Amino acid sequence: xxxxxxxxxxxxxxxxxxxxxxxxLWAGAGICGAIGLLWLxxxxxxxxxxxxxxxxxxxxxAAFGAWHKVGAGWMLGGLVAALAAWDLAHFxxxxxxxxxxxxxxxxxxxxxxxLASILGAGLLLGSIALGVRIDLTxxxxxxxxxxxxxxxxxxxxxGGGR
Amino acid sequence: xxxxxxxxxxVGGLVLLxxxxxxxxxxxxxxxxxxxxxxxxxxxxxxxxLSATRAFSxxxxxxxxxxxxxxxxxNMGARPAxxxxxxxxxxxxxxxxxxxxxxxxxxxxxxxxxxxxxxxxRGVHQFPGVQASAEDMFGLFRVxxxxxxxxxxxxxxxxxxxxxxxxxxxxxxxxxGQIPARQGGPGIEFYxxxxxxxxxxxxxxxxxxxxxxxxxxxxxxxxxxxxxxVGLILDARRQxxxxxxxxxxxxYSIQAAAALADTFLHRGNRVGLLMYGRSLDWTLPGxxxxxxxxxxxxxxxxxxxxxxxxxxxxxLPTRLFPARSQIxxxxxxxxxxxxxxxxxxxxxxxxLVISPDPISFEQRGLAAQAETxxxxxxxxxxRALLLQRCRRNGITVxxxxxxxxxxxxxxxxxxxxxxxxxxxxxxL
Numbered sequence: 001x002x003x004x005x006x007x008x009x010x011x012x013x014x015x016x017x018x019x020x021x022x023x024x025l026w027a028g029a030g031i032c033g034a035i036g037l038l039w040l041x042x043x044x045x046x047x048x049x050x051x052x053x054x055x056x057x058x059x060x061x062a063a064f065g066a067w068h069k070v071g072a073g074w075m076l077g078g079l080v081a082a083l084a085a086w087d088l089a090h091f092x093x094x095x096x097x098x099x100x101x102x103x104x105x106x107x108x109x110x111x112x113x114x115l116a117s118i119l120g121a122g123l124l125l126g127s128i129a130l131g132v133r134i135d136l137t138x139x140x141x142x143x144x145x146x147x148x149x150x151x152x153x154x155x156x157x158x159g160g161g162r
Numbered sequence: 163x164x165x166x167x168x169x170x171x172x173v174g175g176l177v178l179l180x181x182x183x184x185x186x187x188x189x190x191x192x193x194x195x196x197x198x199x200x201x202x203x204x205x206x207x208x209x210x211x212l213s214a215t216r217a218f219s220x221x222x223x224x225x226x227x228x229x230x231x232x233x234x235x236x237n238m239g240a241r242p243a244x245x246x247x248x249x250x251x252x253x254x255x256x257x258x259x260x261x262x263x264x265x266x267x268x269x270x271x272x273x274x275x276x277x278x279x280x281x282x283x284r285g286v287h288q289f290p291g292v293q294a295s296a297e298d299m300f301g302l303f304r305v306x307x308x309x310x311x312x313x314x315x316x317x318x319x320x321x322x323x324x325x326x327x328x329x330x331x332x333x334x335x336x337x338x339g340q341i342p343a344r345q346g347g348p349g350i351e352f353y354x355x356x357x358x359x360x361x362x363x364x365x366x367x368x369x370x371x372x373x374x375x376x377x378x379x380x381x382x383x384x385x386x387x388x389x390x391x392v393g394l395i396l397d398a399r400r401q402x403x404x405x406x407x408x409x410x411x412x413x414y415s416i417q418a419a420a421a422l423a424d425t426f427l428h429r430g431n432r433v434g435l436l437m438y439g440r441s442l443d444w445t446l447p448g449x450x451x452x453x454x455x456x457x458x459x460x461x462x463x464x465x466x467x468x469x470x471x472x473x474x475x476x477x478l479p480t481r482l483f484p485a486r487s488q489i490x491x492x493x494x495x496x497x498x499x500x501x502x503x504x505x506x507x508x509x510x511x512x513x514l515v516i517s518p519d520p521i522s523f524e525q526r527g528l529a530a531q532a533e534t535x536x537x538x539x540x541x542x543x544x545r546a547l548l549l550q551r552c553r554r555n556g557i558t559v560x561x562x563x564x565x566x567x568x569x570x571x572x573x574x575x576x577x578x579x580x581x582x583x584x585x586x587x588x589x590l
Contacts, residue, residue, distance in 0.1 A: 052165070052168055055168070055172070056168065056172065059172045059175075059176065059191075059195075062191050063175075063176055063179055063188050063191060066185060066187035066188045066190075066191055067179075067183055067185055067187075067188060072187040072190065072191075075187070075191060076190065076191060076194070079191055079194060079195075080194050083194055083195065083198060087198075087300055090165065090300075090301055091301065094246075094265070094297075094301055095265065097263075098246055098263055098264065098265035099248075099261035099262065099263030099264060099265075100260075100261040100263065100264040100265070100276075101264070101265045101266070102264065102265070102266040102267070102274065103266060103267050106267065107244070107265070107267060110299075111299065114299050115299075115300075118197055118198055118201050119194060119198070121197050122193055122194025122195070122196075122197040122198060123194060125193045125194070125197060126190045126191065126193040126194050129186070129189065129190035129193055130186075130187060130190045132186075133186065134186070141181045141184070144177070144181055145177075145178055145181045145182070148174055148177040148178055148181070149174065149178070151174070152170050152171065152173065152174030152177075
């Protein structure tokens with residue numbers, strides 16, 4: 001499972017670095033590589049905490065790349081791979097910390113199936129969204145922004161309560 | 163940071179950044195994260211409806227003996243449950259074999275067994291229950307419930323039976339036992355001579371004494387052996403205890419108390435136990451195996467305490483012990499204990515003090531330095547003086563260097579004194 005997470009992390013690093021390299025933004029490619037190296041170090045040293053900053057870093061780099069008109073497809077693909085790596089790393093940690101795991105193969109199979117379908121749906125929606133153009137007025141943008149702030153703070157509170 | 167919080171912040175950040183920079187690509191990047199979070203939110207876990215039953219290979223064991231714990235968990239709900247089960251093991255028990263945690267998928271009505279082995283020190287170890295946690299498919303939300311599966315293991319101190327532990331209290335009971343009763347009659351040890359009385363066995367006739375006095379027949383008289391009352395006093399005052407990284411000196415006192423109680427009860431005596439320190443914990447005197455179990459259970463629960471009123475032995479409730487009976491005090495001894503011990507002796511009790519050596523115990527954990535050596539020397543001199551004063555007051559003191567097994571020290575010191583010394587008051 002950890003190897004699969006490492007593979008996904010490699011894929012995320014490769015996709016984003018390639019996107020930046022395509023636009024000759026070598027610093028961006030280097031940062032993506034550094035995040036990948038941090039993941040690799042976490043894999044070797046058993047740093048379970050490394051997955052969270054790596055995901056945040058990849059998402060940040062994807063957003064930065066999209067802002068600088070680096071290939072959005074590479075960024076989207078890299079982000080989906082990063083999400084998969086983050087999820088699988090946590091799943092591996094969960095299995096490791098559980099002590100005895102009954103039906104390990106079935107649990108893993110079910111998780112991978114569900115993850116693949118959800119990430120596939122996310123990738124599909126993201127790809128469709130990249131091709132859609134909606135013009136928003138300043139008022140709508142402000143409203144959506146306010147809703148996003150309220151929604152995110154509510155979600156954080158909700159998640160903390162659960 | 164919690165995974166859910168991280169995901170929420172990333173989604174919110176992307177949305178705000180997309181709106182702020184007016185870049186739809188950034189908003190599109192938020193979609194996979196939104197789908198991931200949304201599905202997790204929609205498929206939140208429900209509280210697992212499980213029931214658990216617990217069984218032990220033994221509920222009462224001696225210290226250090228492994229106990230196998232069997233746990234059976236059944237899914238009582240109508241839906242399959244993916245649950246992480248964790249049996250909450252009491253802190254002072256160590257897991258020897260197996261796993262107390264398990265991740266499994268339980269179909270409705272299905273059951274699962276969890277088996278592991280634990281061991282630990284003396285005490286009552288209560289198992290609070292099983293923690294059952296259900297998570298959503300991505301582990302973002304967790305619902306936990308404590309399944310009631312109460313149970314307890316009683317771990318009593320390890321008992322080492324002594325082959326010899328001779329005591330000579332001034333008062334004995336009428337029942338036959340193994341304690342010399344200071345009275346002539348049937349027995350083993352020679353006690354004296356008296357005139358023949360009808361009914362005396364002819365093999366008791368002392369030929370030599372009779373030959374010297376041809377007019378009278380003399381018979382040997384033997385010392386009767388009977389059972390006696392023994393009051394064990396366990397010093398549980400915190401100030402007399404010594405704690406180091408290796409443990410507590412009090413555990414050695416417990417070990418000695420268990421060994422003595424078992425030995426005296428095995429010989430038919432009536433034994434009571436008073437724990438003095440945290441409170442006055444009195445186990446009523448009794449005979450036999452039931453009393454042995456009572457005392458061992460009391461010792462299993464024993465803890466030191468620092469009740470101010472019990473700082474000195476002055477409030478020792480002597481009325482609990484029958485007059486002129488045997489008192490055994492198990493204590494490292496403090497300098498002000500001598501007065502009370504002398505007072506007990508003056509009231510006619512036979513007093514035996516088992517004193518685990520606190521100095522050698524503490525020295526084991528100290529670095530070998532000149533200052534330490536000097537301090538130890540002074541402490542040893544003070545202790546030797548205290549023990550000598552006790553002996554001068556007619557108190558029998560067994561100084562136990564804890565590096566030597568108690569059995570070895572006790573059997574050497576508590577063997578029957580030579581016949582010539584038996585009649586003396588100061589003897590055991």
